[in-house]
Amino acid sequence: MSTIAVVIAGGVGSRMGLDIPKQFVDVEGKPVLFYTLEGFQNHPMVDEIILVCIDGWQEDVRAWAVKYGITKLKEIITGGSMVQESIRNGVFSLEGRCKPDDIIVIHDGIRPLVDSSVLTDVIEKSMKFGNAVTSLPYNEQIFLVSDDNPETTVKYIPRETLRRVSTPQAYRFELIDKAYHEAFEKGIGIYGSAYTNTMMVELGVRLHFAKGSDRNIKLTTPGDLEWFKVYIKQNQ
Numbered sequence: 001m002s003t004i005a006v007v008i009a010g011g012v013g014s015r016m017g018l019d020i021p022k023q024f025v026d027v028e029g030k031p032v033l034f035y036t037l038e039g040f041q042n043h044p045m046v047d048e049i050i051l052v053c054i055d056g057w058q059e060d061v062r063a064w065a066v067k068y069g070i071t072k073l074k075e076i077i078t079g080g081s082m083v084q085e086s087i088r089n090g091v092f093s094l095e096g097r098c099k100p101d102d103i104i105v106i107h108d109g110i111r112p113l114v115d116s117s118v119l120t121d122v123i124e125k126s127m128k129f130g131n132a133v134t135s136l137p138y139n140e141q142i143f144l145v146s147d148d149n150p151e152t153t154v155k156y157i158p159r160e161t162l163r164r165v166s167t168p169q170a171y172r173f174e175l176i177d178k179a180y181h182e183a184f185e186k187g188i189g190i191y192g193s194a195y196t197n198t199m200m201v202e203l204g205v206r207l208h209f210a211k212g213s214d215r216n217i218k219l220t221t222p223g224d225l226e227w228f229k230v231y232i233k234q235n236q
Contacts, residue, residue, distance in 0.1 A: 002047045002102045003123055004094065005040040005072075005168075009033050009109030010054050010079020010086035021054055022219055023109045028232050030068065032112050032219060033061075035232070037070045039114025045123050046105070048074045052090040055079070084190045084199065088180045091173075100174035103127060106196050107168040110219040112228065119168055121211035126170035129208040133169040133197050136212035138162035163209060165197055166216060179203055 009023045023033040040046045049072045053061055058076050065073045077093050079086035087106060094104070103126050107114065118134055125132035142162065143153040171179075179200060183189050189199030200207060219225050 001099065001127070003045050003105060003170075004098070004102060005046050005049045005105040005107060006052065006087065006090040006094075007033075007036060007040065007049060007107050007109050008052050008079070008083060008086050008090070009036075010052050011083070011110075021057070022225065023054075024057065024060070025225065027225075027229050028236065031064060032225075032228070033109045034064055034068045034070065035112035036107070036109050036114060037065075037073065038068065039112075039116070039119065040105075040107070041070050041072050043114075043116055043119050045120060046072065048072050050075050050077060050090050050093060051109075052077045052079045052086045082190075082192060084183075084194055084196075087196055088184060091176055091180050094173065095177060098173040098177075100172065102173040103170050104173050104176050105168050105170045106176075108166075108218055111167060111216055112219070113213075113215045113217065113231075114168065115213040115216060118211050118213050118216065122168050122170045125208055125210045126172065130175055131169070131171045131200065131205065132208050132210040133165045134167060134212045134216065135163040135165045135209040136214065138164050164212070165207075165209075166212070166218065169197055169210075171196070171200075175205070179205065 024031045040049050051073060053076050055078050061076055077089050080089055103123055122132045122134055138159050142157045144155045146152045146154055183199050189202040197207060217224055219228055
């Protein structure tokens with residue numbers, strides 16, 4: 001059994017308002033993406049890395065991989081027009097060489113603080129149950145907007161029933177490969193904000209929660225990027 005990380009770095013990051021995709025922004029002398037890749041490079045349970053990359057940056061990534069010692073990076077796949085297409089491209093690139101029970105870890109390239117214990121738990125639970133998704137309790141109150149007046153509410157969702165789910169998430173290859181074929185053939189779970197976990201649920205798959213970390217932020221806004229820069233500087 002092998003564990004392969006499929007890291008998604010196919011976006012342009014328009015909300016960040018930068019001249020280059022946010023995954024390639026330099027933070028203390030290193031592109032953001034390579035903080036992410038180092039987390040998988042250094043984890044003993046990860047055998048190789050597949051990177052799904054925005055077109056035009058492949059040669060830069062190869063050069064950086066040599067510079068930063070990302071020896072587990074085995075292949076660079078071109079991303080799609082939306083995140084689900086990018087993940088699909090990465091998964092389909094493994095067909096013909098993965099065994100059914102190999103573990104495929106899906107992770108956002110712009111979540112650079114990959115906690116080793118979180119990654120371990122996700123992989124171990126996926127080995128046991130067939131899938132696992134990083135999760136945390138939700139600590140805020142959630143109220144539903146009223147149908148008759150969107151400025152009011154009469155209903156809330158108990159926070160004890162909620163979980164925040166992100167990446168890394170992991171699936172046996174047989175499951176994730178079959179799911180992406182079915183989803184794209186039937187048009188299920190592939191809309192703009194969908195991801196592997198939401199697609200799986202729409203296809204009727206029961207997901208298993210794994211450990212999460214509050215540090216595992218996604219760099220979406222300029223504020224997120226500034227926080228990450230401060231964090232890295234303080235922890236060098």
